[in-house]
Amino acid sequence: MAKKNTYPRTMAMITQFRNELIAEMKKNLQPSNASGRLSDSIKGTPITIANDKVSFSVEMEDYADFVDKGVKGSNPSAMKNGVQKAPNSPYSYKDKMPPPKALDSWTIRRGVAPRDEKGRFLPRKSMRFAIARSIFYQGLRPTFFLTKAYKKYLTPQFELDLMLAYSRDIEENLRQ
Numbered sequence: 124m125a126k127k128n129t130y131p132r133t134m135a136m137i138t139q140f141r142n143e144l145i146a147e148m149k150k151n152l153q154p155s156n157a158s159g160r161l162s163d164s165i166k167g168t169p170i171t172i173a174n175d176k177v178s179f180s181v182e183m184e185d186y187a188d189f190v191d192k193g194v195k196g197s198n199p200s201a202m203k204n205g206v207q208k209a210p211n212s213p214y215s216y217k218d219k220m221p222p223p224k225a226l227d228s229w230t231i232r233r234g235v236a237p238r239d240e241k242g243r244f245l246p247r248k249s250m251r252f253a254i255a256r257s258i259f260y261q262g263l264r265p266t267f268f269l270t271k272a273y274k275k276y277l278t279p280q281f282e283l284d285l286m287l288a289y290s291r292d293i294e295e296n297l298r299q
Contacts, residue, residue: 129296130172132288140285141167141179144276148181151268152190157232161187177289189214193265196258208264220259223251230254 170179193209197216237245
C-alpha cells in the first residue's frame, strides 16, 4: 500500500509553479489595479493527483478575463483622434456605455479631480460621463497580467522537468 504523498517531487514542482504563477499575476496587476480587489481575489486551490492527473486551479474575480484581454470600444472613429485600445479582444462594447456612477470611486482612488482656476474642486459628474464615454468608444486596454504569467512559467523546460519528476516518483513507488 502506498503512502499518502506518493509523488513528492511532482507535488513540490507543482506547488512552486502555482505559487510563482499567482505571485507573477499579482505583480503584473499592480500598475493597473486601482482598488486591489482583483489582486486580492487571486487564490490557488489545493493540488490533487488522481488517476495520473495533476490538477489545481487559480480562482479570481469574474471580470479578470476582461482585464487580461481588454475590451474593444464600440466605435473609435466617433471620437476625435479615437484609438481602439483592444483591437484583438474577444469582448466589446455594443450599445451600453459603462455607468458613469461606477467610475466615481475609481476617480477618487486615482486622484482624478476637476478643479477651477482658483483650485476649488468641481463636481465630478461631467468628468465621469466623459471617462465612461471614452471607455465606451475606445475600449479598455488589455493588461495581459494572466497571459504573461502563464507564458513566463509554463515553458517547454518546465513541462520536461515536471515529466522527469513525475517519472522519478512513479519509479520510486514501483520499488516500494
